[in-house]
Amino acid sequence: MAPVIAREIVLASGNRGKQAELAPLFAAHGIALLNQGELGIAPAPEEGLTFVENALAKARHVTAIADRPALADDSGLIVDALHGAPGVRSARFAGADADDAANNRRLLAELGRRRSRRARFHCVLVLLRHAADPAPLIATGTWEGEILDEPRGSGGFGYDPLFLDPDLGRSAAELTREEKAAVSHRGRAVQVLLDGLKSWLQG
Numbered sequence: 001m002a003p004v005i006a007r008e009i010v011l012a013s014g015n016r017g018k019q020a021e022l023a024p025l026f027a028a029h030g031i032a033l034l035n036q037g038e039l040g041i042a043p044a045p046e047e048g049l050t051f052v053e054n055a056l057a058k059a060r061h062v063t064a065i066a067d068r069p070a071l072a073d074d075s076g077l078i079v080d081a082l083h084g085a086p087g088v089r090s091a092r093f094a095g096a097d098a099d100d101a102a103n104n105r106r107l108l109a110e111l112g113r114r115r116s117r118r119a120r121f122h123c124v125l126v127l128l129r130h131a132a133d134p135a136p137l138i139a140t141g142t143w144e145g146e147i148l149d150e151p152r153g154s155g156g157f158g159y160d161p162l163f164l165d166p167d168l169g170r171s172a173a174e175l176t177r178e179e180k181a182a183v184s185h186r187g188r189a190v191q192v193l194l195d196g197l198k199s200w201l202q203g
Contacts, residue, residue, distance in 0.1 A: 008032045009127070012062035012072035014043055015091075017157035018186070022073065025181065025190045029197065033071065041065050046088070051075065054088060055126040056136065064131035075123035075185060077159045079107070079147060081116045090158070100158055104151060107162060117146040121163065121172075123185040125193050137196055141188030145172075156180065 009026070011019055011033045023033045036043070044061035048054040051074040059072035076090030086093035086107065094102035111117070120142050127137040143165070151161030153173025160172035165183060172180060181187040 008034055008068065010034045010036055010039065010041075010062050010066045010068060010070045012036055012044070012058040012070050015157075018073055021177065021181065021184075021186055022071075022190065024177075025187070025194070029194060031197075036062050036066075039066055046074070048074075048088065051088060051122060051124040052126070052138065055124045055138075059126045059128045059136065060131050063128045063133075067130075069127065069129050072126045072128075073123060073186065073189075074126075075121065077107075077119060077163070078122055079111070079119040081114045081118070082110055085110070104159060104162055107147065107159065108149075111147060117148075118144075119147050119163065120144045121159075121185040123189040125186075125189045127193065127197070137193060139189045139192035139196075141185040141190075141192065143183065143185040143188070 007030065009031055011022065013019065014035065014037045016035070019033060019035050026033050041062055044058045046054045046057070048057060055072040055074035058074065059070045062072070063070035074088070076087055078084050078087055086103070090103070092098060094106040123141045125139045146164045146166060148162050148164050148171060151173070152171040153161050155175065156173040163172045164170070165172065168175070168183070172184070
């Protein structure tokens with residue numbers, strides 16, 4: 001039986017890949033995630049130096065316009081050998097209008113023949129009841145891994161084809177959606193968020 005949708009939250013993102021990963025997890029708890037694009041809301045500037053700053057700014061921007069709760073996801077890839085890059089600029093690593101393929105090419109070029117390939121995905125989720133909410137619900141998740149020498153797999157989005165989960169022996173792009181949700185940075189952050197969601201929404 002399909003879950004009864006009792007509440008709507010606006011996702012402060014135009015990224016369809018993020019929505020595809022997040023929507024089923026929230027739908028299982030009776031919450032529909034609307035994309036900000038469906039409401040004609042333009043993206044907020046991402047000028048913060050941290051994932052938390054950017055997520056808060058995006059959530060405030062959307063909930064102020066939509067006048068309903070908003071969820072923001074700011075996440076990215078942190079590569080040790082590149083001093084944390086691409087970091088908060090993960091989606092724009094190869095330029096403001098770069099696509100996933102261009103960002104992946106730049107990542108491989110920057111890493112070159114470096115022996116250290118350690119990296120992690122980091123996700124920050126911020127949920128606001130309204131734009132002036134003084135106590136946002138904030139959840140984080142991290143996924144440890146390594147950067148491959150070349151892309152593998154056709155699933156996922158972003159840097160997934162280059163990100164290897166050493167325990168599974170597969171790239172993020174080789175995992176099913178269910179497998180990825182169980183181990184990924186975003187899946188872990190969602191679980192933390194959902195743990196506190198019911199009481200937070202009633203507060």
